[in-house]
Amino acid sequence: MTFLDIRLIDIIDIVLVAYLMYRLYKLIKGTVALNIFIGIFAFIVFWLMIKALNMQLSSTILDNFVNVGVLAIIIVFQQEIRRFLLLLGSRYNLAGFSFDNLFAMKTPGMMSIYIKPVVRSCEEFAKTKTGALIVITRKSELIDFVQTGELINAVISRQLLKSIFFKNAPMHDGAVIISQSKIKAAGCILPVSQNMDVPKHIGLRHRAAMGITESTDATAIVVSEETGRISFFSEGKGKYNISVEELEKLLEEKV
Numbered sequence: 001m002t003f004l005d006i007r008l009i010d011i012i013d014i015v016l017v018a019y020l021m022y023r024l025y026k027l028i029k030g031t032v033a034l035n036i037f038i039g040i041f042a043f044i045v046f047w048l049m050i051k052a053l054n055m056q057l058s059s060t061i062l063d064n065f066v067n068v069g070v071l072a073i074i075i076v077f078q079q080e081i082r083r084f085l086l087l088l089g090s091r092y093n094l095a096g097f098s099f100d101n102l103f104a105m106k107t108p109g110m111m112s113i114y115i116k117p118v119v120r121s122c123e124e125f126a127k128t129k130t131g132a133l134i135v136i137t138r139k140s141e142l143i144d145f146v147q148t149g150e151l152i153n154a155v156i157s158r159q160l161l162k163s164i165f166f167k168n169a170p171m172h173d174g175a176v177i178i179s180q181s182k183i184k185a186a187g188c189i190l191p192v193s194q195n196m197d198v199p200k201h202i203g204l205r206h207r208a209a210m211g212i213t214e215s216t217d218a219t220a221i222v223v224s225e226e227t228g229r230i231s232f233f234s235e236g237k238g239k240y241n242i243s244v245e246e247l248e249k250l251l252e253e254k255v
């Protein structure tokens, strides 16, 4: 009964595969990729059945499909594989590691330095129905996305946020990225979420906030130009129509 010998490394192996499958499922849940994934799974089951029944002709034809299968999967899931690798790279990257970060502690005073102006600005945007999209980075500094906009690198202030998102301002389109207590850039272009599991009314601004939080560890705030409602996004999930107090609490928890 040697086949029942289970080593510690086998358990680690199984847990690792289960975790990767779970992450993959979370990543493609609600997207068309899930249907493709189910289709591939059904195909594999069918192929295994044909093999077991020893059906020569069908087996030869399907074998040819399976031979190019890996390549086909890479092509079909190109977007998802990219997002998955981006997620791994940004959630668990050590590029931002420094001793400063290691010993830096969030004190209530420090937090309010940049949470307060953001929250107050959102409150104002909500009242005046000014559309806004603000991304706040965590470990990953989102350099690739910062580079799609105008570099600012300025201290966070209500006035600055107001002038960026002012309707006729040149940089009001796109997202502001806040990183390391600075407004790094404005007018940034973010990846749009393909998730089909979202409320019908949400448009591109909200989808962009969802997209960036799906593929990176950042959080994002949206103020709707249409309704003045504030929404908060983290890990690809949105909390819609939240109050200013809720926003402040979420920022303190998540950022």
Ligand SMILES: Nc1ncnc2c1ncn2[C@@H]1O[C@H](COP(=O)(O)OP(=O)(O)OP(=O)(O)O)[C@@H](O)[C@H]1O
Binding pocket: 131, 132, 133, 172, 173, 174, 175, 188, 189, 190, 191, 192, 201, 202, 203, 204, 205, 206, 207, 208, 223, 224, 225, 226, 227
């Ligand atoms: N990929 C993107 N990256 C950054 N900003 C984007 C992106 N796509 C759209 N936007 C911003 O969203 C604005 C359009 O928002 P749209 O009306 O489609 O979205 P919405 O979610 O319905 O928001 P609102 O409720 O404010 O209308 C654009 O003018 C632009 O500023």
